[in-house]
Amino acid sequence: xxxxxxxxxxxxxxxxAQFFAEQVPTANLRQLRDADDALGYxxxxxxxxxxxxxxxxxxxxxxxxxxxxxxxxGIVMQQAGRTLAASPLFATSCLGAGMIMxxxxxxxxxxxxxxxxxxxxxxxxxxxxxxxHNPSLIACTASKNGDAYVLNxxxxxxxxxxxxxxxxxxxxxxxAKDATGLMAFLVDANTAGVTITRTKMVDSRNAANITFDxxxxxxxxxxxxxxxxxxxxxxxxxxxxxxxxAEMLGGVEMVFETTLDYLKxxxxxxxxxxxxxxxQHRAAEMFCEVEIAQAVVQDGLTAIEENRNDVPQxxxxxxxxxxxxxxxxxxxGVQMHGGIGMxxxxxxxxYIKRARVQAQILxxxxxxxxxxxxxxxx
Amino acid sequence: xxxxxxxxxxxxxxxxxxxxxxxxxxxxxxxxxxxxxNAEFPNPDTKLWLDRMAARGWTAPTWPKEYGGxxxxxxxxxxxxxxxxxxxxxxxxTSFGLWMLGPAxxxxxxxxxxxxxxxxxxxxxxxxxxxxxxxxAGSDLAGLQTRAEDKGDHYLVNGQKVWTSYAxxxxxxxxxxxTDTSVKHDGISFLLIDMATAGVEARPIKxxxxxxxFCETFLTDVKVPKENLVGELNxxxxxxxxxxxxxxxxxxGMNMGAGAASMGGMEVLAKxxxxxxxxxxxxxxxxxxxxxxxxDQHAFGLSLKRSAEQAKAGQGPGAAAxxxxxYGTELNKRRFELLLDIxxxxxxxxxxxxxxxxxxxxTRSWLRSKGNSIEGGTSEVQLNVIAKRVLGLPDAGKx
Numbered sequence: 001x002x003x004x005x006x007x008x009x010x011x012x013x014x015x016x017a018q019f020f021a022e023q024v025p026t027a028n029l030r031q032l033r034d035a036d037d038a039l040g041y042x043x044x045x046x047x048x049x050x051x052x053x054x055x056x057x058x059x060x061x062x063x064x065x066x067x068x069x070x071x072x073x074g075i076v077m078q079q080a081g082r083t084l085a086a087s088p089l090f091a092t093s094c095l096g097a098g099m100i101m102x103x104x105x106x107x108x109x110x111x112x113x114x115x116x117x118x119x120x121x122x123x124x125x126x127x128x129x130x131x132x133h134n135p136s137l138i139a140c141t142a143s144k145n146g147d148a149y150v151l152n153x154x155x156x157x158x159x160x161x162x163x164x165x166x167x168x169x170x171x172x173x174x175x176a177k178d179a180t181g182l183m184a185f186l187v188d189a190n191t192a193g194v195t196i197t198r199t200k201m202v203d204s205r206n207a208a209n210i211t212f213d214x215x216x217x218x219x220x221x222x223x224x225x226x227x228x229x230x231x232x233x234x235x236x237x238x239x240x241x242x243x244x245x246a247e248m249l250g251g252v253e254m255v256f257e258t259t260l261d262y263l264k265x266x267x268x269x270x271x272x273x274x275x276x277x278x279x280q281h282r283a284a285e286m287f288c289e290v291e292i293a294q295a296v297v298q299d300g301l302t303a304i305e306e307n308r309n310d311v312p313q314x315x316x317x318x319x320x321x322x323x324x325x326x327x328x329x330x331x332x333g334v335q336m337h338g339g340i341g342m343x344x345x346x347x348x349x350x351y352i353k354r355a356r357v358q359a360q361i362l363x364x365x366x367x368x369x370x371x372x373x374x375x376x377x378x
Numbered sequence: 379x380x381x382x383x384x385x386x387x388x389x390x391x392x393x394x395x396x397x398x399x400x401x402x403x404x405x406x407x408x409x410x411x412x413x414x415x416n417a418e419f420p421n422p423d424t425k426l427w428l429d430r431m432a433a434r435g436w437t438a439p440t441w442p443k444e445y446g447g448x449x450x451x452x453x454x455x456x457x458x459x460x461x462x463x464x465x466x467x468x469x470x471x472t473s474f475g476l477w478m479l480g481p482a483x484x485x486x487x488x489x490x491x492x493x494x495x496x497x498x499x500x501x502x503x504x505x506x507x508x509x510x511x512x513x514x515a516g517s518d519l520a521g522l523q524t525r526a527e528d529k530g531d532h533y534l535v536n537g538q539k540v541w542t543s544y545a546x547x548x549x550x551x552x553x554x555x556x557t558d559t560s561v562k563h564d565g566i567s568f569l570l571i572d573m574a575t576a577g578v579e580a581r582p583i584k585x586x587x588x589x590x591x592f593c594e595t596f597l598t599d600v601k602v603p604k605e606n607l608v609g610e611l612n613x614x615x616x617x618x619x620x621x622x623x624x625x626x627x628x629x630x631g632m633n634m635g636a637g638a639a640s641m642g643g644m645e646v647l648a649k650x651x652x653x654x655x656x657x658x659x660x661x662x663x664x665x666x667x668x669x670x671x672x673x674d675q676h677a678f679g680l681s682l683k684r685s686a687e688q689a690k691a692g693q694g695p696g697a698a699a700x701x702x703x704x705y706g707t708e709l710n711k712r713r714f715e716l717l718l719d720i721x722x723x724x725x726x727x728x729x730x731x732x733x734x735x736x737x738x739x740x741t742r743s744w745l746r747s748k749g750n751s752i753e754g755g756t757s758e759v760q761l762n763v764i765a766k767r768v769l770g771l772p773d774a775g776k777x
Contacts, residue, residue, distance in 0.1 A: 003684035004691045260769060275772045280765035287764055288701050295681035317673050366666075373669035378645035378659050 002302040003295065005075075012072060015052070016079035023048060024085040026347050032086060033204035039163055040198075040206040041086045046119060055093050056117025059101070064114035070239060070304035074246035074297065081250025084354055086205055088122050091160035094243045096123025098236040099168050103184055103224040112166075124164035126155035126210055127237075133363040135170070135237060140212065142183050143174040149222070151185060151193075151215040157360070161208025162198040165189055169212065173227060182233055184223040191215055203354040238315035241362045242300035245318040248326050248358045249297045255333040255351045256290050259283075262337055279336065286329055293325045313375050320368035326355035385454055389461045396430045397467050398423035405468045413473055414505025415549050424468075431470035432501045438476060441484070446497035474543065475499035475506040478624050479552050486568075486609040486617050495570070508625075509539040509553035509571070509595060510618065517759050519554075520563045520615065524597060526555035533557075533569065533607075535577075535600040541753065545580035545593035549573055553597075558612050568614035570606040571597075587745035588728075623699055625754045644668055644713075648720045664720060671716050678709055700767075704760035707750035714744035 005013065024045055032040060049055055057072045059065025066072070073094060080089060097116045100109055115121035129139055140153025151171060161167070166186055173181035187194060193215035199207045260283060263274030273279060300318040303311045330352035334341040341348050359365065400423045409421050411428050419425040431437050434448060439455045441447025450458065480499050483492055498504040515522040524537025535555060545551065551571050558565030571578065577600040582590035609617055645659065645668050652661040659665035685698050717740050718725045725740045727733030733741075751757040765771045 003687040004693065260771075263771060271774070272772050275774045277762070277765075277774065280769075280771050281758070281761040283769055283771065284704075284761040284764035287769060288705050291701060292677050292681045292705070295684040296677050298684065299680045313676075317676055320673060321677055369666055369669045369673065372673055373645075373658070373665055376645060376669070376672070377657055378649065378654075378665065378668065 003298050009071060009075060012068065013075045013079065016054070016076045017082070019048070019052060020079045020083045020085050024080070024083050024087075026084050026350055029084045029086055029204060029350065040160075040204075041088060041163070045085075046087055049087055049089065050117075050119030054089060055119050056097075056113075058093060058097055059113050059117050063109055064117040065097075066117075070242065071301045073243055074301040077243050077247040078250040078253075078297075081247035082254040084203075084251065084350055088160055088163070090240075090244065090247065091125065091164065091206075092116055092121070092123045095125040095159070095236065095240045096164075096166075096168060098239050099125060099184060099223060099233075102236050103228045103232050105224055108186070108223065121166065122160060122164045124158050124160045124167050124208075126158045126161065126167050126169045128157045129153070129155055131156075133360065133367055135233065138170055138172045138182065140169065140171040141174045142171040142185065142217070147219050149183075149185070149217045149219065151187070151212045151217055154209065154211045156209045157199075158208045158210055159361070160206045161210055162196050163206060167194070167210065168223060170233065176227075180230075181227050182230060183226075184228050184233070185217055185221050186223055187212075187215065187217065187221065191217075201357055203350075203357040205354070205357065234312065237362055238311050239304055241315040241319040241368075242297070242304060244358055244361050245300060245315075245322040246297050248322040248355065249293055251351050251355060251358070252290060252293060252322070252326050252329045255329050255348060256286055258348065259286075259329075259333045259336050266338075273336075282332060282336075286332060289325045289328060293322055296321045313372060316363075316368035316372045316375065319363055320365040320372065323359040323365040323368075326359060330355045382453055382457055386457045386461065389458055390464075392434075393461055393465060393467065396427075397465060398427055401427045401468045402466050403468075404466075409468075410472050411468075411470060411502065412505055412544070412547070413471055413475075413502030414547060415503070416547060417502070417505070427468070428470045428502050435500070437471040437500045437502070438480065441480070441496070441500070445484075445492055446500040471500070471502050473499065473502065473505065474508060475504065478508065478621050479506050481624060482552075482568075482617050482621050483608065485620065488608075490605070491570075491608060504550055505544075505548045507542045507545045507548040507551050507593075507595075508621075509542055509545075509551045511541045512538060513540055517756050519618070520566065522554055522556060522566065524553065524555050525559075526557050526567060526569055526602070528557070529601075532604060533602045535569070535571065535597045535602055537597050539595040539597070540583075541592045542580065542595045543592055545573070545595045546582050548580075551578075551595065552608075554614055554618055557614075561612075563615045564612055566614040566618065567611055568608040568617045569602060570608060571600060571602050575600050575602070577601075585745070586748070587742045589742070589746070622755065644672070644717065644720065647717070651720055651722065651724075667716055667719065671713060674709055674712075678705055681705075700755075700760040700763040703754065704751075704757050704764070707747075708757060710750050711747050714740070714747045718744060 028042060028045065032042065053066040054076050056065030057068045057076060058070065059067065061067045077089065080087065093116060097113060100112050104112070112121060116123065127135060129137070140151070140155065142149045142151050151169065153171065155169065158167070165188065167189055169185045169187050171183050171185060173183055189196060193213045195211045195213070197209045199209055201207050263279060263283060264272060266273045274283070296318050300314040303314040308314070330348070333348045334352055337346060337348055340346050343349070363371070400421060409424055411424050413428065432446070435443055435446060436448050436458065439448035439450045439458055440452070443449035476499055480496055483496055487495070499506065510519060512522050512524060524535065524539065526533040526535045537555070539553065542551065549572070551573055553569045553571055554566050555569050556565055557567040573580070577598040579596045580593040583592050583594060584590050585592070648659045648664050648668050652659055652664055654660055659668065682702060685702070721737065721740065724733060724737050725744065727738055727741055729738065766773070
C-alpha cells in the first residue's frame with residue numbers, strides 16, 4: 001500500500017530518525033554557522049551518512065548503491081529535515097546522482113556512481129540563472145567548436161556549488177530554441193574559466209553563484225551522447241522536487257510538534273495558552289494541513305517509484321503544497337512562541353529561514369501552480 | 379469454479395434480469411428512492427428495483443437476514459458491489475434509516491425493536507428523520523430541552539426540533555429527549571416517535587437557496603409508548619454520538635461526489651468566460667485560482683485515500699472524520715465561490731430566461747453549500763474536536 005510504509009521502510013525511517021536526532025541535531029547547524037565554516041557541512045558526519053548507506057540510497061546495487069529507491073531517499077530526507085541536517089545528500093546523492101543515472105553514458109555511470117555512493121565525489125547541479133527557477137529559459141550556451149564545446153554563461157543558487165568537485169551544468173546548444181538542444185556537461189570545478197562565489201543564504205546552508213567564461217570542454221565531458229531531452233531533465237528535476245518536499249515535510253512536522261508542546265506548557269492569564277480557542281482552532285487547521293502534506297509527499301514518492309505518468313503533476317503538487325504548508329506552519333510557529341520565537345536561541349527561527357530557501361529550490365508555489373495548470377492544458 | 383465465482387455468475391444473471399434499464403442511468407434528484415408511506419415514484423422502475431432488491435435483502439447486503447438484510451460476508455458483498463458498479467446500477471434505497479438509525483439500532487436496540495423496525499427500514503416502507511437540533515441547541519446539542527416525562531405507561535413529550543431533514547415527508551422520527559433535567563449529557567434519552575401521533579407537526583423551512591429540505595418539528599403533549607425507548611434511560615448521548623459519526627462521514631462523502639460532478643469543467647468554463655491564449659486561461663489570476671483549487675482537491679483526495687489505507691492497516695488519526703468534514707465542506711464552499719468568480723452574472727440568475735439549467739443549478743448549489751459547514755456539526759465544532767481529541771489541548775479555564 002502506497003500510503004503505509006513497509007516493514008523494511010519503517011526500519012529505515014527509525015534508523016534515520018535516530019541517527020539525525022542523536023548525531024546531527026540543530027546544534028550541528030548552529031556550530032557550522034557560528035564558526036563560519038568554510039565547507040558548510042561536517043565531513044565526519046558525511047562519512048557516517050555514507051556508512052549508513054544513505055549517500056547511495058538512490059543508486060542501484062550494481063553501481064555500489066543500496067537501491068532503496070525514491071521512497072527510501074524521501075524517508076531519509078524527511079528525517080534530515082526534522083533536524084535541519086546540513087549534508088551533500090540532496091545536491092550530490094539526489095540531484096547529481098539522478099542526472100547521471102537518467103542521462104549519463106554507461107561508462108559515466110560506472111565511473112561516477114560508485115564514487116557518489118562511497119562519499120568520495122561531491123556534485124552540484126547548476127541550472128537556475130535568475131532569482132526564480134525557470135528551466136525553460138536557459139541562456140547559458142555551449143558553442144560547438146569542432147569536436148569540442150565552449151561554455152559561456154552564469155548560474156545562480158547552485159546548491160553545494162562551492163564544495164563540489166564536479167559541476168553538472170545545464171546549457172543550451174548555441175542557436176537552439178525553447179525546449180530543444182539542452183545539454184548537461186560535467187565540469188571539473190577547477191577548470192579554467194570557471195569562477196565560483198559562495199553565497200551566504202539566510203538558512204546557513206550551501207549555495208553559490210558560478211560564471212563560465214569561455215570554458216573549454218571536450219565532447220566527452222557531455223553527460224550522455226548528445227542533447228538531453230527536456231523530459232529526461234524534467235524527470236530528474238521532478239525527483240528533486242519531491243525529495244525536497246519530503247525534507248520540507250520533516251521540518252514542518254518538527255515545528256508543528258514543537259509548537260504544540262509549547263501551547264501545552266506556556267501559561268498566561270493563569271492558564272495554559274493552548275486552552276484558548278483562538279489558538280486551538282489555528283492548531284487544528286495546521287493539523288489538517290500537515291496530514292494533507294504527508295499524503296501528498298507519500299503519493300509523489302510512490303509516483304516515482306511506480307514510474308507513473310502523472311509524476312509531473314504529483315511533483316508540482318508536492319512542491320507547491322509543501323511551500324505553502326511550510327510557510328503557514330513556520331509563521332504560526334514563530335507567532336505562537338511569542339517573543340521567544342523571535343530569538344536566535346529558539347530553533348523555530350532556524351526552520352522559518354530554511355523553509356523559505358527550500359520553497360525556492362526547483363520552483364516555488366507560484367511556479368508549480370502555473371505548471372500544474374499547463375499540465376492540465378489550461 | 380469457486381463459491382465466489384459462482385456467486386458472481388448468479389448475481390450477474392439476476393441483475394441482468396431484474397435491474398430495469400432506466401435504473402442503470404444517472405439518477406436525477408427527483409427520482410431518489412427515499413421510500414416511506416407517502417413515497418412518490420415519478421419513475422415506476424424505481425419502485426420495482428427497490429422491491430426486488432429488498433426482497434433479496436440487498437438494500438443492506440451485509441446486515442443479518444433475520445432483520446431483512448442480505449447476510450452476506452465481506453467477500454460476497456464486494457462481488458455484489460462490483461457487479462452493481464459494472465452496470466452503473468442506482469442505489470435501490472436512499473434512506474436515513476439505512477445510513478444512520480439502522481446501524482445504531484443494530485448496536486443499541488433490544489431484539490424486539492430490531493425485529494420491529496429494521497425490516498421496515500430495509501424494505502423502504504418507513505421513512506425516518508432525525509430529531510436532534512433545537513432552536514436553543516445547535517452546536518451545543520447536549521443543551522437540548524425537549525422533555526419526555528414519565529407518565530407510568532408512556533412518555534409525554536413536549537418541545538421543538540429544528541433542521542429535521544424532510545420531516546414533512548417522513549413517517550417516524552428518532553429523537554433525543556431530556557429525561558433528567560438535573561444533569562446535561564447524562565439526562566438525554568433516545569426515543570422513537572411515530573409522526574402520525576397526535577401532537578406532532580412538521581413545518582418546512584424555506585432556505586436561502588429556495589429549497590425546503592428541512593423542517594421545524596413541533597411536539598405538543600405527544601404520548602409515546604415506553605417500549606419506544608432505545609437503550610437505557612438517560613444513556614441516549616452515547617447513541618447520539620455514534621450516529622453523528624455516521625452523519626459526518628456521510629456529509630464529507632456527499633461533497634466529494636457533488637463536487638466532482640460540477641467541477642469537471644471549471645477550467646473549460648474559465649476559458650469560455652475569459653478567453654484563452656496559447657491554450658491558457660487568459661486571465662492570470664483566474665488561471666492561478668483554478669489551478670490552486672484543483673490542487674487542493676487533488677491533495678484532499680490523496681489524504682482521503684491515505685486515511686482509508688491507514689484504517690485498513692490499523693493506523694491513522696482518531697478524529698479523521700472531523701478533519702475530513704471540516705476540510706471537505708470548506709473546500710466545497712470555496713469551489714462555489716470560485717465558480718461565481720468564473721461565471722460572473724451568469725451564476726447569479728434565480729430562474730427563467732437568460733440562464734441555462736446548469737447555470738441556475740450553480741446559483742442554487744452555491745447557496746446550498748453554505749450549509750455544509752453548519753450541518754452535522756459546524757466547522758468550528760470540528761476544529762474543537764480536533765484540538766481536544768487529536769491534539770490533546772486542554773479545556774478553557776484549566777491552569
